[in-house]
Amino acid sequence: MVFESRGEKVFRFAILIVLGLLSVIALLPLLSVISVSFSSGWVVDLNQVTIWPKAFTFDSWQYMIDRPDLWRSFFLTLITTLIGTLLALLVTAMLAYPLAKKEFMIGGILMVGVVITMVFKAPIVPYFLTVRSIGLYDNPLVLIVPHILNPFNLIIMRTFFKQFPKELEEAAFMEGSGYFRLLFSFVLPLSKAVLATLALFYGVVLWNQFQHPLFFITDTDWYPLQIKIRQFITDPNEMPFLASRQEVNYNERTLRSATVVFAIIPVILVYPFLQKYFVKGAMIGSVKG
Template sequence: MFESRGEKAFVTAITVILILLSIIALIPLLSVISISFSSKSAVDMNLVTIWPKQFTLDSWGHMIDRPDLWKSFFLTLGSTVIGTVLALLMTALLAYPLSKVEFRWGGVIMVGVVIAMIFKAPIVPYFLTVRGIGLYNNPLVLVVPHILNPFNLIIMRSFFKQFSKELEEAAFLEGCGYFRMLFQFVLPLSKAVLATLALFYGVVLWNQFQHPLFFLQNPDWFPLQIKIRQFITDDNVIMAGAASQADLNYNERTLRAATVIFAIVPIIMVYPFLQKYFVKGAMIGSVKG
């Protein structure tokens, strides 16, 4: 399609601006990565910018050998995977009937969903409620409060509204019930929205900080983000197990940088595989009403 000179200039300007913003956003990340691979002396003298100085893997070697870090990592990984699967299941089971006009109470329930999305529960009543159902100092608190999100429910409901009524009616005439229709026909054709919401839920579960901070007191149940907080705020914790020699090639700053990168790498690795579904699912779920 032919573009005018003004349109080409606009696209070029937007492209340049986005590239500059991307570079600005990457600089802090590159700085942390560089510090994690730099020597203690280079970091102490503030020689590290966006490229490692006196490259070394000593910081990574120390952190990777720590069993408490791996325990928190696998706890977070398990809660993220299990929580995402349960969240997608619960969201689909509620969104599918809400997408049907014939569902009598759908309008009332949707009003409640919108209210829950707009008005968040006050912290104190929320804390007392979660503690009252037995989730205080319980690792299930990493999963249960996150298995249904009103915003994600609305996206999936809107997505389900696009399905052909003729296809569903034909399936019902063949003896297909609602559950079979959902699991054998609807969900297999909903990869876009499922991938999008899996990313939404997964990021929240992986990065959760407030829930474990409020509800978990046992260090054995600390997820990765709380463990990172310990490393950042307590030098004794992050240097635990380190040799006492004065010629160590790492310090608190390099170890913290390595830990931060260690925590974000899994999400960065997963995102490219879901990106092709992400925009499609989000657009369809938000535009279709």
Template structure:
């Protein structure tokens, strides 16, 4: 497609700005990763920038041997997987009827979703509500409050509104009901929006911090982000089972850096598989109201 000179200049300028912002964003991440792979002496002498100095895996070896960290990891992994599946199911079951013009309560419910998206619940009433339904100090609090997000509901509902009506009409003529239509025809053809919302829900569930901080008191139910906070702020937790620091090749800073990268790796590993659907799904879910 032919581009005018102004369009080429604009595209080039946007590309340059995005590259600069990407570099600025990735430098701190590279520094943390390099610190986790550097020796204690190199870190203490401030020799580490974006490349490991005196390369060593001793920090990673120490945190890999921490059973409490692995327990938090698998708790977070299980709640993320289960929570994302439930969230997609609930969102689809609500979004599909809302996408149908014959559902007369649809506009009212959508207004409620927009209000819920704009005006967040005050923290004290929210806390009391969660506690009143039995989720205080209950690991289900890591899943239940996140199974429906108004913004994600709007995206999926808008996507379903663009689904070809001819296909649905043909299926209805063959005796296909709404549930069968949704699960056998609509969802299999909605990979783009499902991948997009999988990423949205998954990141929220994996990185949740406020909910476990407010509602969980039992250390056995602490998810990964709370465990990382303990590692960063509480030296007693970080040093459990550790020998004297005299002959070690790692220190608190390298251990904490390794723990941070450890928590980021699963999301970084999953994102490339969802990237091809991500932009398409987000755009398709936001074109029409």
């Protein structure tokens, strides 16, 4: 049992209070948007909605759920996020593992290249021309391919692999395992913390990507969810004609709020399952270089 001094207890209590206040402040905008999405349009027009719905209604959500184009964008984003995250973890692991080995002679040179890509970003115009030249313009693969390797995530996984017990690897080698079998049969199954952490990193980027589809997707059938939301919010033609439909309980603000909440629900649902690995994986991958 660990005993704390009075000063340590006061400090810990103060930290909890500060973190609690910051959490509340961070949640207020989200609660406000959720409340607007479940409120009637006339109440929202009067600015009477704060963090709790008034004149509660599902009409805004019913309208959004009935839109097939929104569901098309949703499933496109969901599929690209799942496939992209799996490919990203595979590529990152297969590159990070040899880079973590001292016997890999060119590992130091490759790491210099990795760090350079973190410091110097590719200019937009040459990058656009390069991506278009390899056939990714108006191609849904552009939502996956440019995101399958992130230098920061690579460094985290490499650092994690460098701390992996050598005794386990030597025992596997003595039983006849090669590097590939060692990686996929022994190392990765014991790396759930860092894999879950990087899966969250990659998944959030893929789910929320905006710049790439904005640059490279012009076919509206291939719009991912974030671009579809942008179109819905900024294009007045996307809004229903409400003037002649006085019986509805929604307006532009409630519909837009419902769309925004609709886009973040998957991330909110997935995060609690990965939270227990998140802090551990991030700390393990950042303690040593």
